Amino acid sequence: MDGSVKGWLVVAGLGPGAEDWVTPEVTAALAAATDVVGYLPYVARVAPRTGLTLHASDNRVELDRAAHALRMVGEGRRVVVVSSGDPGVFAMASAVFEAVETGPAAWRALDVRVLPGITAMLAAAARAGAPLGHDFCAINLSDNLKPWALVERRLRLAVQADFAMAFYNPRSVSRPQGFTRALAVLREECGAAGSPTRPVIFARAVSTPDETIRVVALSDAQPEMADMRTIVIVGSSLTRVIARDGGVPWIYTPRSAPPEVSA
């Protein structure tokens, strides 16, 4: 390939699944790419065409995948690294920049851009109402890449800060006990009075044919209500439940907090 050809790397978010949640910016980047790199189920969402090479890889090889993409950019190729949701939230953008930082100095001069997408918690929140309408936090519950003690500490402080919370990767097949412990920590911090009134939303496979939305009180939440395709949202102390005849209730967190909450 001609050395004057300028390659680029785009880290793109495909959203949670629905085609009409993919931004036009991402669609245009995919149309201009020579190579698409990513985890197999996300690469499978990109339509094959002449001139486009699809490089699908397995889970947990994020740094290798990022380095592969960066090497191709150095060769003048136009590479899109695809993530589900938003690439900056528990996804490939961090891995790409980690590979840049630890890789050859020349990689810092490459044309690298991140294209935002609809992240899973906002899709889940939209289906339920507006549970993240006031201050909130997002926690990856997997202890694959961090110690469980840090997860637990963040859960306790998040309750004390009265954040609404969104949990990614709540429960894996290999470590199912993590979410059980998370629910126990939340109940302990919220107290016997708070747990029956605090809503928990289990939003599974949002915008796919398998979508389910379930709302229960924290005191009734069970670990098996979540799997790795589920986003779990826990309300703050102010989150409201609007009952509806024969339907899933609407959940929202008000925009305002009364003075006494800060005491």
Add this chain to the structure above:
Amino acid sequence: MDGSVKGWLVVAGLGPGAEDWVTPEVTAALAAATDVVGYLPYVARVAPRTGLTLHASDNRVELDRAAHALRMVGEGRRVVVVSSGDPGVFAMASAVFEAVETGPAAWRALDVRVLPGITAMLAAAARAGAPLGHDFCAINLSDNLKPWALVERRLRLAVQADFAMAFYNPRSVSRPQGFTRALAVLREECGAAGSPTRPVIFARAVSTPDETIRVVALSDAQPEMADMRTIVIVGSSLTRVIARDGGVPWIYTPRSAPPEVSA
């Protein structure tokens, strides 16, 4: 209007500004609407057409605006309430559900849907690299709708939890002192050792012609670096800065945390 006509309400996120960040789902909803309701600068982003009535209103009348939209749906109209960014993050979705909860019981039977959008913090994060790549929180720094003591408490607990942080509405003309105090609280919690190394990103008017991205250390951050068009992102203790010759550095928060962080 025929009583059998079924109206609907869609609360739609237009993203931070760029046309190619508006999802196809939102574009389709606007094409099917009879009425668009919202804050004036957001309604101005919707192209006028025959059969579409634009209802622009001023800031701080969110509940009136929501009630107006719900009344029109009851009359069989197809109404889109527009927000900037994502409608569920410090925007109109919470106001709509608050109006539903406090309004006539019949409103609970209406067809109300929330369509997610690219929220400002994810757009800002994408421009800077991947600063929200690990656990993080989002805080609305305006004390218009909550007491300042609650803002300050959340800031302290967020540092203790070692979250990366995104701040919406950091600094208004009428209450400029809030952000000054927020920076002081963060420096106090991060300590003299932490403040010079912790990056702060000021992302202003992302995806508009006025866009600017500035990265400074927390110890060098000044209140006047932010205004109401700015999203401020503060790294966690693990957030990395990748220096680049002649350019804004890339900022990312690694996907993993070492065991000692939890101590």
